[in-house]
Amino acid sequence: MNKKIAHSSLNEGIEISNPSRYMTITYTVSLSFIAVLSLLVHLMLDKVISEQDESGHFINVSGQQRMLSQRASLFTLDYIYSGNKESRELATESLKKLKDNHAFLLNAHYESLASTNNSVLSDEMLSLYFDEPFRVSQKVATFESMVNNALINRENYSKAGAVEPEFVGLAKDSLLAGFNAVVYQYEREGNQQVARLRTVQSVVLVIVVLTLIVEAFFIFRPMVNKVSTYASKLQKEANYDALSGLLNRRAFNAIAQQFFMASRRYKAPLSVIMLDIDFFKRINDTYGHDTGDLAIKWISNMLTDSMRESDCVARIGGEEFVVLLPNTENRGALQTAEKIRSSVASSIFEIKGNEIPITISLGVSSADEEDHHVEAVIKRADTALYESKSSGRNKVSLFAH
Incomplete structure (x- = not known):
């Protein structure tokens, strides 16, 4: 339905x-x-x-x-x-x-x-x-x-x-x-x-x-709040993508490496899902870049709603996203990826009365004992994503060793 x-x-x-x-x-x-x-x-x-x-x-x-x-x-x-x-x-x-x-x-x-x-x-x-x-x-x-x-x-x-x-x-x-x-x-x-x-x-x-008390409450305190807000804004801009509200590539890489090191230390599984929007250029060309931006925001919300609190989601490119799944093996990562794909495919993105069908392609990979950096896991998931797009899109592929 x-x-x-x-x-x-x-x-x-x-x-x-x-x-x-x-x-x-x-x-x-x-x-x-x-x-x-x-x-x-x-x-x-x-x-x-x-x-x-x-x-x-x-x-x-x-x-x-x-x-x-x-x-x-x-x-x-x-x-x-x-x-x-x-x-x-x-x-x-x-x-x-x-x-x-x-x-x-x-x-x-x-x-x-x-x-x-x-x-x-x-x-x-x-x-x-x-x-x-x-x-x-x-x-x-x-x-x-x-x-x-x-x-x-x-x-x-x-x-x-x-x-x-x-x-x-x-x-x-x-x-x-x-x-x-x-x-x-x-x-x-x-x-x-x-x-x-x-x-x-x-x-x-x-x-x-x-005077010092008055200044503390009515001058310095508002000033500190204003500067704190400004600092928080800078912190957010440094770590989050302005359009989607998700982590950006730099922040994701730092967090993913921390999760990767923890998985090595405690011998816990770790998986990565790479995904992007199918035919995204066609959406931009047909409906305009504003609609494309709204589509990215829509997918971001779908991903955020589908993830566990411990998972990490980031936008690392134009229409490209990555999901980090701690304590998750291949099977669980595939189930999560399929759940995301199915949810997007069965939903309708509506803008200005137009129902625009959107699908996504996904690639899944899990960390191996031979891996020394999370980047290796991400590259394998990206390879699996390319396989999904090459074989018809709107699919989930697992990297095969």
Whole structure:
């Protein structure tokens, strides 16, 4: 009973453009963005370090003021009572350093006032320097004036006897308290600034991590999929015939040799069927090459449906096919070949309402112990195929030793 097999349209290959430009642009954009964010993290970290250094310097200088005020006070007092010139020099030196430090700490404030009418110092710091209860700036000026006066007019102070000079009380009490408050304020503001910068740095770092995650899912993963698809397409094109979807000659020869070596190792039988379409040129000449291509596709589907999962089918020429049958002797190979021939002959290839009869000729050969390469088996099957075609076509022939 004849059966009609409807033609299905040829599967089109996956079209993938060369990925080099896509990959270059994707990498450039994504890595540039990461680089910018990384640079921002670096700048934030550098800013944190800079702020820490600057804050530490201000704290150190403001802390020196406490020591310098006590030093200037003590050496001045020693000079008053002993007249030791070295004490006078040390007191003068300490007082000068105290004055220079004070000018340094307020320098940014004064420059800012002169240029923008805005103070760099915080309101809290300005209050410590200029407002009650500490008025550090005024007390530094008062202390400087008192110490200079004592150093110049030593006799007046020495005559006072045991009465403690006023600058000593100032250095030990309100001026020291003001300096302590200034140091504490510098420490607090420095820590606050560093904390703010660290927060910004952490935010940027989180953005970098999130960006990497987003890029991994929405850029790199699609890119990898695209490249993998492209690689799979290249792999398929390298091993499979584009028209039939079967293995090509190169891939078949490699696989067949592997099966052949395995059959030698395990002493298992191995057979080959060679076949081609009868009067294929007549089909091309009568119905056109497009119909010929569809006929090849039709035969390919018939072969694929007829084979076991372990068998290997390939298109090795225009209308020429080869089938590798592992663990199959001559008898089983002949039965398989006849099944294929009968199935093709009893089916009808229909295209555009035309029923085109198609038959095939087949040749069968099995591996011998003398064979050293699968090519010998294939050549014998090809010889048997020639015998089928010479004796009338639509036949199966077994190579006779």
